[in-house]
Amino acid sequence: MKIALIAGSNRRNATSTKLLQYMEGVLRGRGIATTLIDLFETPLPMYSPDAEVLDGHTSAMKRAVAEADAVILGTPEYHGSISGALKNALDFMGAGEFSGKPVLSVSSSGGAVGVSSLTQLQAMVRNMHGINSPEWLSLGGDARQFETDGAPADAAIRQRVERTLDSLVGLAALLRPHAGAVSK
Numbered sequence: 001m002k003i004a005l006i007a008g009s010n011r012r013n014a015t016s017t018k019l020l021q022y023m024e025g026v027l028r029g030r031g032i033a034t035t036l037i038d039l040f041e042t043p044l045p046m047y048s049p050d051a052e053v054l055d056g057h058t059s060a061m062k063r064a065v066a067e068a069d070a071v072i073l074g075t076p077e078y079h080g081s082i083s084g085a086l087k088n089a090l091d092f093m094g095a096g097e098f099s100g101k102p103v104l105s106v107s108s109s110g111g112a113v114g115v116s117s118l119t120q121l122q123a124m125v126r127n128m129h130g131i132n133s134p135e136w137l138s139l140g141g142d143a144r145q146f147e148t149d150g151a152p153a154d155a156a157i158r159q160r161v162e163r164t165l166d167s168l169v170g171l172a173a174l175l176r177p178h179a180g181a182v183s184k
């Protein structure tokens with residue numbers, strides 16, 4: 001099984017990116033192959049329907065998502081919605097990359113929870129013909145603390161990460177049986 005993760009902040013030390021990096025480590029520990037696309041490390045040009053040639057970062061992202069059995073989208077909560085960087089990245093893709101594929105949405109917010117961005121992200125997933133995972137995860141307020149080893153400081157968040165990943169991986173195994181079993 002392969003999972004692609006898109007970290008949708010273009011901020012250095014973004015907590016949403018730290019959360020996706022932690023999730024990637026958990027997935028690898030379960031024997032799942034991962035690709036993390038970090039939009040701070042690999043920024044994309046502004047999408048234009050008129051552009052005829054894709055740059056290297058954009059092509060690599062589209063390939064990683066197309067080849068994945070499941071996708072995790074991470075976003076900071078900006079003005080009750082997702083980041084411009086993630087929306088721009090999603091505009092380069094569509095059903096070709098997402099159709100029939102389980103997708104987990106994750107956010108980080110200044111407030112206690114950032115569910116406005118998660119609700120909007122799930123609507124975008126549906127419009128790209130992806131399948132929203134039944135769980136989502138919002139890291140908000142004081143929960144946005146990480147240990148030096150990269151783990152969320154809050155034990156409840158660590159448990160929720162396990163639960164949301166159980167749900168995503170279980171859904172991927174049902175929908176894409178060719179992806180093969182993974183160790184847990």
Ligand SMILES: Cc1cc2nc3c(=O)[nH]c(=O)nc-3n(C[C@H](O)[C@H](O)[C@H](O)COP(=O)(O)O)c2cc1C
Pocket residue numbers: 009011013014015016017075076077078079080081108109110111112113114144
């Ligand atoms: C432009 C902007 C808009 C924001 N809007 C919201 C918001 O609507 N609700 C909220 O709870 N926090 C808001 N915040 C705070 C961020 O959600 C918070 O700093 C979050 O941790 C950012 O995620 P990051 O650490 O991944 O960059 C906003 C921050 C910025 C820079």
